[in-house]
Amino acid sequence: MAQAQKITPRAEDFSEWYNDVIMQAELADYSPVRGCMVIRPNGYGIWELMQRALDDMIKASGHRNAYFPLFIPQSFLAKEAEHVEGFAKEVALVTHTRLKATGKTGAAAVMPDPASALEEALVVRPTSETIIYAMFAKWIQSYRDLPLLINQWCNVVRWELRTRLFLRTTEFLWQEGHTAHADEAGAEQEARLILGIYRKFAEEWMAMPVITGVKTESERFAGALRTYAIEALMQDRKALQAGTSHHLGQNFAKAFDVKYQTAAGGLEHVWSTSWGVTTRLIGGLIMTHADDNGMICPPRLAPIQVVIVPIWKSDAERTQVLAVGERIAADLGAAGVRVTLDSRDTMKPGAKYFEWEAQGVPLRLEIGPRDVAANQVMTARRIGGKTPAAMNGLTEAVRSALDEIQSTLLGAARDRREAASIRGVTRDQFIAFMKEQGGFAYGGFCGDGTCEAAIKQETAATVRVLPDPEFRSTPAPTTCMWCGKPSKAEAVWAQAY
Amino acid sequence: MAQAQKITPRAEDFSEWYNDVIMQAELADYSPVRGCMVIRPNGYGIWELMQRALDDMIKASGHRNAYFPLFIPQSFLAKEAEHVEGFAKEVALVTHTRLKATGKTGAAAVMPDPASALEEALVVRPTSETIIYAMFAKWIQSYRDLPLLINQWCNVVRWELRTRLFLRTTEFLWQEGHTAHADEAGAEQEARLILGIYRKFAEEWMAMPVITGVKTESERFAGALRTYAIEALMQDRKALQAGTSHHLGQNFAKAFDVKYQTAAGGLEHVWSTSWGVTTRLIGGLIMTHADDNGMICPPRLAPIQVVIVPIWKSDAERTQVLAVGERIAADLGAAGVRVTLDSRDTMKPGAKYFEWEAQGVPLRLEIGPRDVAANQVMTARRIGGKTPAAMNGLTEAVRSALDEIQSTLLGAARDRREAASIRGVTRDQFIAFMKEQGGFAYGGFCGDGTCEAAIKQETAATVRVLPDPEFRSTPAPTTCMWCGKPSKAEAVWAQAY
Numbered sequence: 001m002a003q004a005q006k007i008t009p010r011a012e013d014f015s016e017w018y019n020d021v022i023m024q025a026e027l028a029d030y031s032p033v034r035g036c037m038v039i040r041p042n043g044y045g046i047w048e049l050m051q052r053a054l055d056d057m058i059k060a061s062g063h064r065n066a067y068f069p070l071f072i073p074q075s076f077l078a079k080e081a082e083h084v085e086g087f088a089k090e091v092a093l094v095t096h097t098r099l100k101a102t103g104k105t106g107a108a109a110v111m112p113d114p115a116s117a118l119e120e121a122l123v124v125r126p127t128s129e130t131i132i133y134a135m136f137a138k139w140i141q142s143y144r145d146l147p148l149l150i151n152q153w154c155n156v157v158r159w160e161l162r163t164r165l166f167l168r169t170t171e172f173l174w175q176e177g178h179t180a181h182a183d184e185a186g187a188e189q190e191a192r193l194i195l196g197i198y199r200k201f202a203e204e205w206m207a208m209p210v211i212t213g214v215k216t217e218s219e220r221f222a223g224a225l226r227t228y229a230i231e232a233l234m235q236d237r238k239a240l241q242a243g244t245s246h247h248l249g250q251n252f253a254k255a256f257d258v259k260y261q262t263a264a265g266g267l268e269h270v271w272s273t274s275w276g277v278t279t280r281l282i283g284g285l286i287m288t289h290a291d292d293n294g295m296i297c298p299p300r301l302a303p304i305q306v307v308i309v310p311i312w313k314s315d316a317e318r319t320q321v322l323a324v325g326e327r328i329a330a331d332l333g334a335a336g337v338r339v340t341l342d343s344r345d346t347m348k349p350g351a352k353y354f355e356w357e358a359q360g361v362p363l364r365l366e367i368g369p370r371d372v373a374a375n376q377v378m379t380a381r382r383i384g385g386k387t388p389a390a391m392n393g394l395t396e397a398v399r400s401a402l403d404e405i406q407s408t409l410l411g412a413a414r415d416r417r418e419a420a421s422i423r424g425v426t427r428d429q430f431i432a433f434m435k436e437q438g439g440f441a442y443g444g445f446c447g448d449g450t451c452e453a454a455i456k457q458e459t460a461a462t463v464r465v466l467p468d469p470e471f472r473s474t475p476a477p478t479t480c481m482w483c484g485k486p487s488k489a490e491a492v493w494a495q496a497y
Numbered sequence: 498m499a500q501a502q503k504i505t506p507r508a509e510d511f512s513e514w515y516n517d518v519i520m521q522a523e524l525a526d527y528s529p530v531r532g533c534m535v536i537r538p539n540g541y542g543i544w545e546l547m548q549r550a551l552d553d554m555i556k557a558s559g560h561r562n563a564y565f566p567l568f569i570p571q572s573f574l575a576k577e578a579e580h581v582e583g584f585a586k587e588v589a590l591v592t593h594t595r596l597k598a599t600g601k602t603g604a605a606a607v608m609p610d611p612a613s614a615l616e617e618a619l620v621v622r623p624t625s626e627t628i629i630y631a632m633f634a635k636w637i638q639s640y641r642d643l644p645l646l647i648n649q650w651c652n653v654v655r656w657e658l659r660t661r662l663f664l665r666t667t668e669f670l671w672q673e674g675h676t677a678h679a680d681e682a683g684a685e686q687e688a689r690l691i692l693g694i695y696r697k698f699a700e701e702w703m704a705m706p707v708i709t710g711v712k713t714e715s716e717r718f719a720g721a722l723r724t725y726a727i728e729a730l731m732q733d734r735k736a737l738q739a740g741t742s743h744h745l746g747q748n749f750a751k752a753f754d755v756k757y758q759t760a761a762g763g764l765e766h767v768w769s770t771s772w773g774v775t776t777r778l779i780g781g782l783i784m785t786h787a788d789d790n791g792m793i794c795p796p797r798l799a800p801i802q803v804v805i806v807p808i809w810k811s812d813a814e815r816t817q818v819l820a821v822g823e824r825i826a827a828d829l830g831a832a833g834v835r836v837t838l839d840s841r842d843t844m845k846p847g848a849k850y851f852e853w854e855a856q857g858v859p860l861r862l863e864i865g866p867r868d869v870a871a872n873q874v875m876t877a878r879r880i881g882g883k884t885p886a887a888m889n890g891l892t893e894a895v896r897s898a899l900d901e902i903q904s905t906l907l908g909a910a911r912d913r914r915e916a917a918s919i920r921g922v923t924r925d926q927f928i929a930f931m932k933e934q935g936g937f938a939y940g941g942f943c944g945d946g947t948c949e950a951a952i953k954q955e956t957a958a959t960v961r962v963l964p965d966p967e968f969r970s971t972p973a974p975t976t977c978m979w980c981g982k983p984s985k986a987e988a989v990w991a992q993a994y
Binding site for chain 2: 045096110154
């Protein structure tokens with residue numbers, strides 16, 4: 001049970017605030033294992049709703065789930081040159097398969113048995129391209145087998161030095177899609193399709209507005225031809241990369257010899273994509289919506305959408321308000337609303353309000369004896385606003401309140417992002433903006449990696465994306481905001497998680 | 498796509514048959530990683546349906562899902578003496594966190610970087626009691642926090658020497674429940690509740706009848722007070738342990754110091770349980786139902802319940818039967834039936850039948866021009882039986898056919914099990930039964946481990962369970978069928994997977 005502890009205000013220390021919100025809402029906890037977190041039921045409930053919604057969209061677009069091994073022979077990683085370069089420094093390596101007693105006590109009581117050393121170390125998957133392409137090479141023979149559209153929900157491990165709950169942990173959960181296509185256009189279309197699904201999910205389910213676009217070479221996935229991403233802006237004006245979709249070209253197909261016979265009888269390497277979102281999204285949800293009182297969960301992803309708090313003084317009142325509360329809970333539950341009745345008699349209503357607010361439940365219904373008499377309940381929105389609602393038609397009123405909260409959260413987040421965005425920046429404005437405020441800065445970019453490196457060095461900002469048309473400025477910038485040479489594309493810079 | 502290859506008949510080689518069914522139905526595949534399998538979409542679809550059904554039951558009984566780290570410090574395993582004994586010989590150990598280039602080629606091109614050696618090795622979880630109890634110790638303070646009812650869906654690793662697809666793999670998927678209670682009765686009730694859920698799931702969803710009961714000491718989970726299990730009998734008359742539920746007593750609570758303050762103000766260790774079922778269940782499903790033509794999937798767990806195969810000769814017929822097929826598919830889909838229309842024009846109907854039969858689809862609807870004219874379809878059940886069905890009321894007819902197939906499969910499996918069971922065995926009968934036929938042998942048991950060991954030595958049979966009352970024989974046996982001493986309990990023996 002949550003201890004009543006204070007949440008550090010955002011304005012005072014955003015990072016402390018973030019941790020406090022997570023602890024207070026019991027979304028996650030630190031574990032005794034370096035860099036690994038425990039996702040507690042309140043946090044895992046959000047992840048389950050995210051999974052369900054995204055999985056439905058992934059399946060509706062023709063993909064099927066499968067499961068590939070956790071372990072990858074170390075030699076597999078070495079097959080795709082850029083890929084091993086990208087991941088070799090942050091992997092967990094399994095080298096032994098038996099513990100033996102040492103006769104010592106404590107942590108040293110056992111040790112890996114040298115006699116159990118493996119001939120070849122196994123990598124705990126940091127991502128599964130290599131093992132999946134080894135299988136694709138077996139499964140794909142002809143153009144009739146294409147496109148092959150596979151998705152996997154699983155855990156992955158990257159040995160991160162600095163970790164933060166949800167945002168960057170040694171182990172995390174994700175989905176990784178892997179698809180093979182007959183030609184470049186097929187793979188490109190797929191990478192774009194998924195980017196659209198991620199955007200839809202971020203905006204319609206998470207109420208988190210995102211910019212879509214393509215990454216520059218320096219931010220591209222190890223082994224990819226092009227990396228697309230959705231980028232969101234957090235309340236501290238730092239960007240969060242919330243999902244990526246990679247067009248891998250024929251790089252992995254060539255490394256793992258994934259070929260197919262064309263209709264004309266020729267033999268070609270497939271074109272492929274991979275794409276993923278992770279439990280990091282829960283961090284994004286928190287930093288987009290939560291406030292100084294704790295979590296705020298968008299209704300569509302709230303494990304509990306409505307909490308009913310009955311208010312009584314006497315036993316007779318208790319019986320009465322509980323009966324009404326139970327009836328309402330049954331009605332809402334039957335209508336598909338995720339509802340709970342807080343009938344605990346060890347806590348006062350105020351303490352209950354405090355606890356459910358910290359957990360981010362979008363809507364609270366209070367029922368006291370006077371409400372019963374007036375045939376109404378008091379509704380309190382987590383985002384602010386308290387109004388009575390008639391018992392008659394309550395289910396419909398609750399439903400529309402939840403819809404309205406969902407869209408209000410999205411609108412507020414979009415307004416915040418736009419207020420924290422600056423367009424057509426000059427170099428001086430850019431430097432001042434990044435040093436004093438931060439946010440999304442749109443400007444011309446020459447496309448040169450040396451400009452990118454200099455900008456990162458001086459302001460810690462990176463190109464988040466070269467934005468898709470609908471996000472671009474009018475008129476388009478003509479010169480690089482940093483070096484003054486002709487602009488090749490508009491870029492969006494920000495300091496990022 | 499499945500190659501048309503022959504399935505070895507069960508009577509010829511059951512083990513080959515089993516592998517052939519899996520390959521032909523594309524349920525799983527061997528991977529390049531020793532002992533690890535790939536679960537292909539057809540197999541993973543079954544697992545997803547299993548998860549959904551079981552997860553609903555687990556949640557309906559008050560449990561909540563969470564996620565704990567993949568890695569466990571080696572010292573944690575050593576805290577519970579029997580537990581480390583039980584798992585030390587079959588674990589994957591992470592010892593390094595970086596690969597370095599060696600300058601060589603092939604598999605030796607990279608190696609674990611000695612500079613990245615961990616101070617303490619991490620065990621890839623073989624089960625999560627130890628890490629979970631470390632967290633329970635943080636979360637549980639008072640009797641108000643009890644019972645704590647947690648479940649986790651995840652992957653686990655046990656370094657098995659001999660592996661078989663689904664039945665015994667180095668990595669497998671499972672759910673593991675972990676609960677803490679104020680007293681022994683609470684934990685006992687929980688372990689029993691879960692056993693009941695497992696049985697219900699096995700029988701009502703998998704159509705796989707099971708015996709429930711308690712394990713003898715030699716078959717008990719490492720660290721448990723009592724282990725309950727559901728046991729099924731496969732078509733080759735070997736038993737499959739299909740799920741276990743452990744009453745752990747206070748063993749783990751004491752090892753990890755999980756205490757709570759009682760209502761009276763005292764301090765007590767909690768009582769706990771753990772329980773799990775794994776992807777092994779898919780192996781059980783296959784060995785319970787499949788036949789020499791391939792997989793047979795019970796309708797409630799079939800990713801595709803109905804396949805529609807249109808039959809045509811001319812283009813005009815093709816247009817006609819496809820239109821009807823599409824309408825039926827839409828109607829069935831709207832009614833919640835998982836249906837697919839096989840409109841491929843690269844294959845003849847017979848080849849399609851063969852393929853869908855091998856995949857185990859319970860019901861096939863064939864639509865030819867004459868069927869359209871007669872306003873009917875031909876229905877063919879995977880378990881045998883072909884009858885026409887009127888277009889009018891087809892959805893209801895399909896639904897009741899699926900229900901009937903589900904219950905027919907359960908009944909047939911139960912009959913097979915009973916035909917392969919022998920009760921009140923004498924020692925000589927037992928030996929002959931185990932050597933010549935195999936199956937479930939019920940007999941008196943003195944409870945002595947030396948009898949158990951001798952029986953195993955001579956017949957390879959083990960006590961599957963001391964059965965619950967409803968499975969016991971009447972009259973109860975009075976002497977141990979092996980040594981002739983007084984029987985302490987009836988036992989069910991079998992050779993097992």
